[in-house]
Amino acid sequence: MIKREPVHFLVCLLFFEFAVISCFQNQPNPLLLLISFDGFRWDYLSRGHLPNFEYLKTAGSYANYVKNTFSTVTFPNHWSIVTGLYQESHGILNNHIFDPELNKTFHTNKESMNTLWYDPFNIAEPIWTLNEKKGNNRLSAAEWLGSNIIFNKTSVTSVDYNTSRTYNDIIDQFIKFFTDAKRPINFGAVYFDEPDATGHKYGPDSKELLEKLNELDSNLGYLIDKLKSNKLFDSLNIIITSDHGMQSVQENNNICLEKHVDLNLFDVYGGVVSKNLFLKNYSDMTNVYQKLKNISNLDVYNKSEFPEKYHYKKNNRFGDILIVAKLGYIIYEKCTDLSASTLKGAHGYYNNESSMFPIFLAKGPAIRKNYRIENFDIVDIYPFMCAILDLEPGINNGSISNVESMLKKFSRRHLILYAFISLTPIATAILTAFFLFFINKRSNLPGQTTNAYDGYKILSTSETNSLANNDELADNAEL
Ligand SMILES: *[C@@H]1O[C@H](CO)[C@@H](O)[C@H](O)[C@H]1NC(C)=O
Ligand SMILES: *[C@@H]1O[C@H](CO)[C@@H](O)[C@H](O)[C@H]1NC(C)=O
Ligand SMILES: *[C@@H]1O[C@H](CO)[C@@H](O)[C@H](O)[C@H]1NC(C)=O
Ligand SMILES: *[C@@H]1O[C@H](CO)[C@@H](O)[C@H](O)[C@H]1NC(C)=O
Ligand SMILES: *[C@@H]1O[C@H](CO)[C@@H](O)[C@H](O)[C@H]1NC(C)=O
Ligand SMILES: *[C@@H]1O[C@H](CO)[C@@H](O)[C@H](O)[C@H]1NC(C)=O
Ligand SMILES: *[C@@H]1O[C@H](CO)[C@@H](O)[C@H](O)[C@H]1NC(C)=O
Ligand SMILES: *[C@@H]1O[C@H](CO)[C@@H](O)[C@H](O)[C@H]1NC(C)=O
Ligand SMILES: [Zn+2]
Numbered sequence: 001m002i003k004r005e006p007v008h009f010l011v012c013l014l015f016f017e018f019a020v021i022s023c024f025q026n027q028p029n030p031l032l033l034l035i036s037f038d039g040f041r042w043d044y045l046s047r048g049h050l051p052n053f054e055y056l057k058t059a060g061s062y063a064n065y066v067k068n069t070f071s072t073v074t075f076p077n078h079w080s081i082v083t084g085l086y087q088e089s090h091g092i093l094n095n096h097i098f099d100p101e102l103n104k105t106f107h108t109n110k111e112s113m114n115t116l117w118y119d120p121f122n123i124a125e126p127i128w129t130l131n132e133k134k135g136n137n138r139l140s141a142a143e144w145l146g147s148n149i150i151f152n153k154t155s156v157t158s159v160d161y162n163t164s165r166t167y168n169d170i171i172d173q174f175i176k177f178f179t180d181a182k183r184p185i186n187f188g189a190v191y192f193d194e195p196d197a198t199g200h201k202y203g204p205d206s207k208e209l210l211e212k213l214n215e216l217d218s219n220l221g222y223l224i225d226k227l228k229s230n231k232l233f234d235s236l237n238i239i240i241t242s243d244h245g246m247q248s249v250q251e252n253n254n255i256c257l258e259k260h261v262d263l264n265l266f267d268v269y270g271g272v273v274s275k276n277l278f279l280k281n282y283s284d285m286t287n288v289y290q291k292l293k294n295i296s297n298l299d300v301y302n303k304s305e306f307p308e309k310y311h312y313k314k315n316n317r318f319g320d321i322l323i324v325a326k327l328g329y330i331i332y333e334k335c336t337d338l339s340a341s342t343l344k345g346a347h348g349y350y351n352n353e354s355s356m357f358p359i360f361l362a363k364g365p366a367i368r369k370n371y372r373i374e375n376f377d378i379v380d381i382y383p384f385m386c387a388i389l390d391l392e393p394g395i396n397n398g399s400i401s402n403v404e405s406m407l408k409k410f411s412r413r414h415l416i417l418y419a420f421i422s423l424t425p426i427a428t429a430i431l432t433a434f435f436l437f438f439i440n441k442r443s444n445l446p447g448q449t450t451n452a453y454d455g456y457k458i459l460s461t462s463e464t465n466s467l468a469n470n471d472e473l474a475d476n477a478e479l
Contacts (some may be wrong), residue, residue: 029138029186030366031236032388033174036081036144036189037216038074039196039347041204041245042066042357048210052220053361056240060363061371061406065354068244068378070310071274072356073348074196077243077378078145079118082126082189084382084396086311091120092145093317094348098269098278100316105269118146120315123395127382128156130391131187141177142189143170157185167192167219175226178236187389192216199246203344204355237364237388241381246345247355253328255298256335261291263333269319272330272341273348276319289321297326310351311397327353364388368408376402 042065045053056062068077069087071094079085079092087093097106099117106117118124128140129151143159159173170190177185195212202208220240227233257263265284266277277292279285285302292300301322306313313322325331330346332338349356358378366388379398386393387400387407 028235029136030389031178031186031232032188032239032364032385033178033236034081034187034189034239034385035241036078036191037195037240037242037359038191038193039199039244039246040216040242040359041199041355042359043354044195044204044209044213045359047213050213050217052217052224053240055224056220056238056361056363057372058370060238060361060367060369061373062362063360063373063375065357065375066241066360066378066381067375068351068356068358070312070351071270071348072244072351072353073271073273074243075145077358078191079124080378081241081243081381082128082144082146083124084379084393084398085124086379086397088312088314088318089121089397090124091117091315091317093312093315094270094274094276096269096271097276097317098267098319100278113149115149115151118149119151125151125394127385127389127391128187128189129154130386130394131389132156134391137183138187139183139185140187140189141174141185144189144191147189161191161193163193167216168222171219171223171226175230175232178232179230192219196246199345200343201345203248204246205248206344235365237366238362239381239385240359240361241378242358243378244347244358245354245356246347247328247349247353249328249330249343249346253297253330254338254341255295255325255329255331256338257292257295257331257333258335260295261288266320268333271348272325272332272343272346274322274324275331276317277321277323279320282320285320292321292323297329298331299324299326324348324350327355362406366407368406371406373403373406 042063045057045062069080071087073095075095076087076090076092079090080087083090092106095107098104099106099120102116126142126144126146128142128144128147131138132140133152133154139157141157141159143161147156147158148160157177159170170192174188174190177188194216195209198206198209198212223238224233227236257268265281265288266279269276269278277288279288289300289302292298301324302320303313303318303322306318306322312318323331325348327349330341330343332341347356357375360376360381362384377398379396380400380402381398382396383393383398383400384403384406385391387404393400
């Protein structure tokens with residue numbers, strides 16, 4: 001009996017290795033659904049009773065708030081979420097921009113469906129492309145800014161943004177994508193345009209906003225039910241976030257530029273809070289700049305004056321002059337536009353203002369339960385998603401270290417996989433050598449016994465300890 005132990009052991013170990021490796025190889029692709037609710041301010045979560053959002057907080061991890069990028073508007077921040085880049089590096093500086101080199105204006109019209117807009121430095125690759133490029137039957141579907149653009153010759157399933165569709169209808173469509181019998185996606189990105197519109201129309205402190213939040217909570221409830229009935233609830237990772245918050249604006253807190261400066265001297269690109277101004281003739285710079293400087297409740301910058309910390313100005317879409325309204329103020333070019341305005345809420349202010357902060361919640365097999373993090377930057381969401389999806393992140397400005405405490409098992413699984421893959425050939429080689437040596441020795445010295453487990457210990461614990469050097473592997477019961 002004792003003499004046969006090494007043979008048994010070797011066979012068993014090879015089987016074991018094989019089983020573990022094939023188990024990892026057959027592991028389904030990680031699933032992730034990214035959802036953005038436009039204009040969902042961080043502290044809306046503590047307004048009233050939102051049972052489904054509250055449920056996700058305890059079932060997963062959440063941030064007190066997210067610090068977004070300046071300018072705090074929709075397109076730029078949505079592009080930062082999926083690329084992990086600051087605005088100056090991905091080039092979408094506002095919802096409405098001008099590129100002096102292209103001599104063209106961007107406003108997500110057909111003209112703008114070009115990677116020159118979304119990736120002027122050839123570094124921005126949205127996560128859905130990265131996911132699909134990895135192969136292994138990975139597929140992405142996105143209803144998001146830029147999802148209809150072909151990056152790196154890889155087109156993903158893009159769902160058009162269509163305001164007449166109900167949110168539940170869009171949810172149904174993505175559930176179908178995830179459960180498709182032949183070509184299921186493993187990554188989905190969904191954009192919802194509320195509560196932004198309600199926040200603009202009625203203000204962030206209105207009862208209409210509260211009603212809208214309740215409605216969104218029931219959409220979330222619908223999603224949860226659908227995930228459960230489709231047996232996706234336990235396997236799918238969900239991230240819920242937003243692009244910016246909302247600031248209430250008072251009726252008289254407004255600026256109309258034409259009262260102060262000749263509008264014919266420059267072109268204006270941007271929203272009601274921040275605008276890039278391009279002079280028609282640069283010789284008017286001092287004149288225009290001085291006139292704007294004279295307007296109260298308005299910050300005026302030339303390129304060298306605007307602080308680096310906003311990671312905003314190293315791009316030629318930054319105007320000759322940038323103007324930013326003081327918190328709670330809005331800017332129009334023409335006074336008639338101003339009088340027609342019914343805005344009760346606005347965004348686009350500096351990203352240090354808490355009313356601009358977005359939300360973040362995450363739940364799923366990769367996410368720690370009942371865990372709260374104080375805050376992180378919106379660009380950190382990209383490396384976080386890459387970690388969940390097991391993707392090597394592209395060039396980006398995020399830091400996984402800011403967000404990895406929300407990850408549960410993932411890094412552990414990763415380590416084990418690499419430990420096994422790198423150990424297997426070594427283990428097999430050493431064991432074979434050991435086995436041959438033993439056979440040889442046994443024929444020379446009959447009767448001598450050897451403990452085969454000595455070999456096993458050397459092989460497995462020394463290697464895994466050096467890889468993990470912590471309790472991660474020890475914690476893992478699956479091993
Ligand atoms: C930029 O385009 C406009 C038309 O949109 C044209 O009038 C102008 O000449 C162009 N400027 C340059 C420098 O090409
Ligand atoms: C396109 O894909 C290639 C190969 O994966 C990669 O090296 C490159 O960085 C990608 N381009 C961008 C803009 O991300
Ligand atoms: C938008 O959705 C509505 C309702 O589902 C549909 O009737 C309409 O055809 C869609 N429009 C486009 C352009 O797809
Ligand atoms: C710009 O303004 C200067 C000074 O007023 C003038 O001499 C020049 O012709 C103008 N250039 C153009 C292109 O209009
Ligand atoms: C600045 O504004 C004041 C009135 O608010 C006006 O009297 C003055 O002329 C303005 N200065 C410039 C340079 O426009
Ligand atoms: C920007 O403004 C500063 C004064 O604040 C001035 O010193 C500098 O020359 C200006 N730069 C340009 C490009 O206008
Ligand atoms: C945010 O930054 C702006 C511009 O630097 C400053 O005026 C404002 O006071 C800051 N707000 C907060 C809340 O720190
Ligand atoms: C953001 O990333 C880009 C690409 O790597 C880099 O060029 C840029 O300097 C980064 N920005 C900051 C502020 O580090
Ligand atoms: Zn908005």
